[in-house]
Amino acid sequence: MITAKGYAAQSANQELSPWNFERRDVGPHDVQIDVLFCGVCHSDIAQINNEWFPGIFPMVPGHEIVGRVVKVGDHVKGFKVGDLAGVGTLANSCRHCAPCNDGEEVYCENGVIPTYNGLDKYLDNQPTYGGYSNTMVSDERFTVHIPENLDLPAVAPLLCAGITTYSPLKHWKVGKGHKLAVLGLGGLGHMAVKFGVALGAEVTILSSSPKKEADAKKLGAHHFVVTSDTEEIEKVKNSFDFILDTVSAQHDFDFYGSLLRLNGVHIVVGIPPQGLEIKQVFGLQLGRRSIVGSASGGLKETQEMLDFCAVHNIVSDIEIIDIKDIKTAFERMEKGDVKYRFVIDVASIQ
Known part of the structure; x- marks a missing residue:
C-alpha cells in the first residue's frame, strides 16, 4: 500500500482536517501521480454535507486533479514517468456496457464509480479518495494527458467545470449560427462562455446580478441580460437556440423556457436541490422545446476537450x-x- 497525506471530513457536515491514509499499490494498468493542484468544486461541499445522498466517511474530496506521473504499471502504454496527467470525476466503470464501449463511461449502465465518495465495486470494493491529497493512483483508462502549453493550476477545473460544459455543447453541436444563452456566471458558467465563443456561437449571459456584466464581456460574451429587467427580457423572448443552465439554486424553468425559440433546447448541468418543475406544459409543446440533462463527459471527450x-x-x-x-x-x-474557481496548491498539504 502507498501512504498518502490529505485533508478529510471525518463525518458529515464536519470541517476538513489533516488525515493520513493508504492508497492501493500501483497495479499493471495503473499510474501513480504526484498531485500538484486540485480544483475546489461546489459538489465537494454538497457531498461533505450529504446534500445528495449519504456519504462515505472519512471523505477526501477533490475531482479536478492535475500532477506528474511518478510510477507506471507494467502494462501501461499511454503514460511514462514525468508526464503531466489529470484525473477528473470518474475512477472506474464496468467497461463493457454500450456507453462504456462508446467512450461514454460517465453514463455507465451498471453504475460509474466516482473519484471520491464511492466504493469501487469493479476493483476491490474499497472507498475512493479524491485529490485533496498528495498522491493519486488511477487506472490509465481514467487518466488524461495534460497539454504542456497550458497553465497547470488553471487546467485543474477543466476536469469538472470544463468538461461538464464542453460535453453538452459538443453533443448538441452548438456553434456558428447559434444563439447560446448561459444561465449563471460562476465556475461552470464562465467555462461555458469561453467554449461557446470558441465554438463560434453568439453568447449571451443571463444573470440576476447587473454587477457581472463587465466580467461577462471580459470573458468574451457578446451580450448580457439582467433577468429581473422586464424590458431586457422582453427583447430576448423566443430568441435562443440553446440555454446552458449552470445554476444549482431553485429557479423558474417556465420563465427561461419562454426565451427559447422554436425547437430550442434548455440544457441542465447545474443541480438544484429542489429539482425542476414545469407548470406550463403548453410552453414546451407549442414551441417544440426540450429540457435535457447532461453529466460530465467520458474519458475520450475529456481528452478531446x-x-x-x-x-x-x-x-x-x-x-x-x-x-x-x-x-x-x-x-x-x-x-x-x-x-x-479555487484551486488548492497541494504542496501546502504537509
Whole structure:
C-alpha cells in the first residue's frame, strides 16, 4: 500500500482536517501521480454535507486533479514517468456496457464509480479518495494527458467545470449560427462562455446580478441580460437556440423556457436541490422545446476537450489557495465570492 497525506471530513457536515491514509499499490494498468493542484468544486461541499445522498466517511474530496506521473504499471502504454496527467470525476466503470464501449463511461449502465465518495465495486470494493491529497493512483483508462502549453493550476477545473460544459455543447453541436444563452456566471458558467465563443456561437449571459456584466464581456460574451429587467427580457423572448443552465439554486424553468425559440433546447448541468418543475406544459409543446440533462463527459471527450483548450488557449480563471484556507474558500464559494474557481496548491498539504 502507498501512504498518502490529505485533508478529510471525518463525518458529515464536519470541517476538513489533516488525515493520513493508504492508497492501493500501483497495479499493471495503473499510474501513480504526484498531485500538484486540485480544483475546489461546489459538489465537494454538497457531498461533505450529504446534500445528495449519504456519504462515505472519512471523505477526501477533490475531482479536478492535475500532477506528474511518478510510477507506471507494467502494462501501461499511454503514460511514462514525468508526464503531466489529470484525473477528473470518474475512477472506474464496468467497461463493457454500450456507453462504456462508446467512450461514454460517465453514463455507465451498471453504475460509474466516482473519484471520491464511492466504493469501487469493479476493483476491490474499497472507498475512493479524491485529490485533496498528495498522491493519486488511477487506472490509465481514467487518466488524461495534460497539454504542456497550458497553465497547470488553471487546467485543474477543466476536469469538472470544463468538461461538464464542453460535453453538452459538443453533443448538441452548438456553434456558428447559434444563439447560446448561459444561465449563471460562476465556475461552470464562465467555462461555458469561453467554449461557446470558441465554438463560434453568439453568447449571451443571463444573470440576476447587473454587477457581472463587465466580467461577462471580459470573458468574451457578446451580450448580457439582467433577468429581473422586464424590458431586457422582453427583447430576448423566443430568441435562443440553446440555454446552458449552470445554476444549482431553485429557479423558474417556465420563465427561461419562454426565451427559447422554436425547437430550442434548455440544457441542465447545474443541480438544484429542489429539482425542476414545469407548470406550463403548453410552453414546451407549442414551441417544440426540450429540457435535457447532461453529466460530465467520458474519458475520450475529456481528452478531446483538453486538446481543444490547448489549441485555443482556454483555461479556467482561478484563485490559488493553501489547504489551510479551505474552510474560508468553502464559505466564499457558497456566497459566490470567487472568480471563478479555487484551486488548492497541494504542496501546502504537509
